[in-house]
Amino acid sequence: MKEAEYYENLDNERVRCKLCPIYCIITPDKCGQCRGRKNINGKLYAINFGETTSTAMDTIEKKPLYHFHPGKLILSISPNSCNIKCPWCQNAEISQMEFSTRFVSPEDMVGIAIKNTSFGIAYTYTEPLTWFEYLKETGRIAKDRGLKNVLVTNGMINEQPLLDILPLIDAMNIDIKSMNPDVYKRIVKGDLDTVLNTIRISKKHCHIEITNLLIPELNDSKEDISKLIDFVEDIGKDTPLHFSRYFPHYKWTAPSTPASTIVMAYKMAKERLHYVYVGNIFMQDISNNTYCPDCNNLLVERSFMSGRIVGVNDAKCSKCGRKVDIVMT
Ligand code: SF4
Numbered sequence: 473m474k475e476a477e478y479y480e481n482l483d484n485e486r487v488r489c490k491l492c493p494i495y496c497i498i499t500p501d502k503c504g505q506c507r508g509r510k511n512i513n514g515k516l517y518a519i520n521f522g523e524t525t526s527t528a529m530d531t532i533e534k535k536p537l538y539h540f541h542p543g544k545l546i547l548s549i550s551p552n553s554c555n556i557k558c559p560w561c562q563n564a565e566i567s568q569m570e571f572s573t574r575f576v577s578p579e580d581m582v583g584i585a586i587k588n589t590s591f592g593i594a595y596t597y598t599e600p601l602t603w604f605e606y607l608k609e610t611g612r613i614a615k616d617r618g619l620k621n622v623l624v625t626n627g628m629i630n631e632q633p634l635l636d637i638l639p640l641i642d643a644m645n646i647d648i649k650s651m652n653p654d655v656y657k658r659i660v661k662g663d664l665d666t667v668l669n670t671i672r673i674s675k676k677h678c679h680i681e682i683t684n685l686l687i688p689e690l691n692d693s694k695e696d697i698s699k700l701i702d703f704v705e706d707i708g709k710d711t712p713l714h715f716s717r718y719f720p721h722y723k724w725t726a727p728s729t730p731a732s733t734i735v736m737a738y739k740m741a742k743e744r745l746h747y748v749y750v751g752n753i754f755m756q757d758i759s760n761n762t763y764c765p766d767c768n769n770l771l772v773e774r775s776f777m778s779g780r781i782v783g784v785n786d787a788k789c790s791k792c793g794r795k796v797d798i799v800m801t
Pocket residue numbers: 489490491492493494495496503504505506507508509555602
């Protein structure tokens with residue numbers, strides 16, 4: 473446990489957390505919405521500091537990050553907290569409910585990564601931004617030892633703490649739940665503008681990929697998908713976009729996303745963006761390989777959750793020489 477950063481004291485020993493746009497006002501002995509920060513005697517503490525639900529070696533493709541060190545394995549870890557409330561959360565057991573954790577100090581976590589010959593640490597599965605203090609400390613040590621830091625996140629963080637943490641971060645996959653602010657406000661209890669701001673700022677500092685879980689009748693209309701593509705095109709058509717198939721889980725019972733919706737979204741995005749992928753579904757007529765946008769040369773071949781670089785020399789397409797939009801160093 474560690475005293476939290478980014479909070480202010482109010483009257484009667486209450487505190488206001490300023491890490492994310494929820495701005496929880498927390499009375500003594502209570503936690504904020506994310507369950508990771510608690511008011512103890514009028515001070516805010518990160519009670520999730522170092523408390524880890526999972527440690528696993530995953531391929532980087534599993535995050536999903538397809539344009540960042542393809543094919544490499546990365547130590548993947550998570551806290552038992554999340555600051556939003558997606559009723560379909562595929563990891564609800566560890567993000568939305570109390571789950572057993574074990575304490576791993578920042579030094580020890582970096583030691584585990586090195587021992588497993590991981591090229592970095594991915595803070596993932598739940599919401600790593602609610603692990604802010606641990607992320608900062610572990611990320612600093614990891615960086616000093618030559619490791620990469622990767623976030624798989626909902627992007628719900630205020631601008632000042634974001635700018636504070638970004639120098640440590642090498643890559644992020646940011647999930648856009650919907651381009652409808654009302655879905656954020658009413659259903660997931662978050663804030664769309666904050667997420668889009670996080671993406672715009674982060675794109676200037678590190679490698680970014682975006683995921684959108686397509687959920688029937690929630691965010692899968694042509695209009696919804698079009699707005700998402702507008703945004704991604706605006707930040708750069710080189711930004712990889714992953715459409716992911718939803719399955720009923722936790723509190724959401726709508727049927728799984730039809731394959732036809734994934735195909736529609738994929739085709740719409742491919743008309744305007746360089747790199748579009750699909751996840752949680754196997755489709756014979758959609759390839760998750762990466763091709764050169766200029767000459768269509770195969771750059772990275774993928775099967776299941778792993779990638780293999782095949783058409784890249786010196787960070788350029790081996791056929792036409794175009795600089796590839798893939799981070800490899
Ligand atoms: S980080 Fe947690 S405690 Fe702080 S404002 Fe967000 S939800 Fe509330």
